[in-house]
Structure formats: C-alpha cells, structure tokens
Amino acid sequence: MTSAAPQMKPWIEAMHAYVPGKSSAGAPVVAKLSSNENPWGPSPMAVAAMQAVLADGHRYPDPASTALREALGRKYGVKPEHIICGTGSDEILHMIASSFAGPGDEIIHVRHGFAVYEGATRRVGATPVVVPDVDYTGDIDAILRAITPATRVIYVANPNNPTGTLLPAADVRRLIAGLPSDVVLVLDCAYAEFVDGEYEDGLALAQTLPNLIVTRTFSKIHGLAAQRVGWAVAALPLIAAMERVRGPFNVTTTGQAAAVASLGDDAHLAMVRRETIRLRGWLEGEIAALGNAGLRAIPSACNFILIEFPESGPVSAADCNQYLLDHGIICRYLAVQNMPRCLRISIGTETETRTVAAALRDYVEGAGASA
Numbered sequence: 001m002t003s004a005a006p007q008m009k010p011w012i013e014a015m016h017a018y019v020p021g022k023s024s025a026g027a028p029v030v031a032k033l034s035s036n037e038n039p040w041g042p043s044p045m046a047v048a049a050m051q052a053v054l055a056d057g058h059r060y061p062d063p064a065s066t067a068l069r070e071a072l073g074r075k076y077g078v079k080p081e082h083i084i085c086g087t088g089s090d091e092i093l094h095m096i097a098s099s100f101a102g103p104g105d106e107i108i109h110v111r112h113g114f115a116v117y118e119g120a121t122r123r124v125g126a127t128p129v130v131v132p133d134v135d136y137t138g139d140i141d142a143i144l145r146a147i148t149p150a151t152r153v154i155y156v157a158n159p160n161n162p163t164g165t166l167l168p169a170a171d172v173r174r175l176i177a178g179l180p181s182d183v184v185l186v187l188d189c190a191y192a193e194f195v196d197g198e199y200e201d202g203l204a205l206a207q208t209l210p211n212l213i214v215t216r217t218f219s220k221i222h223g224l225a226a227q228r229v230g231w232a233v234a235a236l237p238l239i240a241a242m243e244r245v246r247g248p249f250n251v252t253t254t255g256q257a258a259a260v261a262s263l264g265d266d267a268h269l270a271m272v273r274r275e276t277i278r279l280r281g282w283l284e285g286e287i288a289a290l291g292n293a294g295l296r297a298i299p300s301a302c303n304f305i306l307i308e309f310p311e312s313g314p315v316s317a318a319d320c321n322q323y324l325l326d327h328g329i330i331c332r333y334l335a336v337q338n339m340p341r342c343l344r345i346s347i348g349t350e351t352e353t354r355t356v357a358a359a360l361r362d363y364v365e366g367a368g369a370s371a
C-alpha cells in the first residue's frame, strides 16, 4: 500500500467552491438583499400545490416533468419537446458544458458575468475565455472576436447578473447572426420578467436555430428559489444531448407542482413585476441623489441594482457593506467577483427598500462625503 492521497483532477483543483450571498449580519437581520430573491414569496397557489403533494413524498417525481413542460409550452407558445427542466437553471448550465465541451475546448463568458459559468466550464476541464465588457455591459463585437476553432459554448446572461445591464434586442440578434454553426450560444434569461421595454427573449429562435439555448428559472420572479426549478428551450438535437447528462429525477414533485401552479397565477406575477420595477426606479433615484458622494447606480433591468463606489475618497463599497451589515442589512459585496468597488442590492419590499436607502444616506453623510 502506498500513502498517496486521492488526487483531484487538475481542472477541479483550479476551481473554488461557490461563495453564496451572505445570510447573516453582525446585527439582527432587518433586510436580506443579497441573493436577488423575490421578497414577496411564491404565489399562494404554488404554496397550496406544494402542500397538496407532500404526502406523495415516498414516490419518485415524474422524471420528464411532463405537466410542467406542457404548462410552459402553453404559456410561452413553445412545443413541450423543445423544453428541458433542471434542478434550477444551474443544473442546465452545467448540462450544457458537459454535453458540448471538455479538456482542450474553450467556453466564452463576459467579465462581470454570472459566477456559475466559470464553474461549469472548469468542472468539465474546458478553458474559460473571459471577454472584457464596456461599462458593465456585454460587448458583442468582442465576444464574436474571441471565438476560435476551439470555442464550443458561449454563456451570455441577458439581462446580466451581477451588473443588471441589458443587451439591446438588435445586439442579441447580431450575436446570433455572427455565430459559427458549431458554437452553442446560451442566453441565460433568469431576469427576463423584470425587463421594462424592448427585449429579445430568444424563445422562438431557440426552437428553430440549431445552436441556441435559452435558459429560464422559477427562482426569481416566481419566488421559488428553494424549490430549484429551471427550464430551457432548444432545438431537438441539443435537447437530446442534454437529456443524456440530466439527473433522472432532477425536479422534485413539490417543485414541479409549485411551478405549474405559479404559471397560472398571473396576478401574483404581475404584482411582483410591477412592485419590483417601481421600487427599482425609486432606489435608482435615491442613489442618484447621493451623487455628490460619487456613488453610481448602474441602470438595471433586473430585480437588483449594482452600485459602483468611487476609486478613492471617504466612501467605499467595503466600508458601506460593513456599515449595512452592522445595521442588519445584507447586500452582496462583489470583491469575491473582482469588483471591489461594487455592492449589489436586491430589490426588497417597500419597507426593506426604504430601509436600505436610508442606511445608504446615513452611511454617506456619516463618512463626511455628502453634498
């Protein structure tokens, strides 16, 4: 027997474990605004649907998420066979990397993109190619220029997390038009429902094009993050490839039931959307009113706002984050994503949003940097 220890594969060793948004502070929590959760919670219809299936807990779930795919198909005008469901869209993002890339292949994502893309890339031994953005917004021409013969997949979140920025519909179509036919474009539309204006959601294109996958989630506007339900639309050969690596019973019975019920509660979804957009605009205005301190709210199409702090001077994202934590407000300080000047604040209820706005003002005034 040798004394050698088990060895991680080198590409796994190059990874670090996912760092989630904080869920505790130095004081009793008054607002948890770190993970872009819907603060109003799921539809009461979804809650009832989950309760109704709890006693079936000894049975495996429907492996094909049949009722959910049919409900999605009806709501979005997509054929159910073009839909695949995942344990959150997270699982789908991983299924895509495993199906189409491996060691020696390249996967493109934008700088300041969603952290899962790098993890999904490294996990399969592929090489991440990071493309610079322009003022926190994806740069279509730079993405197209970064494509090489080794490129297999491109991940683009639109609108993007953690920046909140939206690519114009024409840019999305230009990216699709410029793709080599053997490169898979993943349009991650986790925040699609919060866009207020012209938007290319890609769903119709994903049914017809051979190399476009659109991913969506029940974790954000539906308020079902705990249930882990995501879905994607793609051409049949891409769906067939992902089906090979999908976990057999990957969406729980409660998750499937909740998602179907939530799709039927248009009033709840409309309320969450309307309130989120209203409070997002209000908070943007409050941050703009602190403008003399050098804070900048990046225009957001999501249920959160990214705030950029000045390079130097009396206020900083790190200090502000600590101040907020000391007052029971949990936001996402983005130093872990190489954005040490940025704080991301999820839109909470009206009370939570007013609380964080007041705390930001108190912090800025206390730091002696106000107008």
Ligand SMILES: *Cc1c(COP(=O)(O)O)cnc(C)c1O
Residues within 6 Å of the ligand: 036, 087, 088, 089, 090, 091, 114, 157, 160, 161, 188, 190, 216, 217, 218, 219, 220, 225, 228, 229, 230
């Ligand atoms: C929140 C989020 C998701 C959703 O992840 P789930 O696994 O479905 O909870 C996907 N993409 C982005 C960019 C997100 O911010």
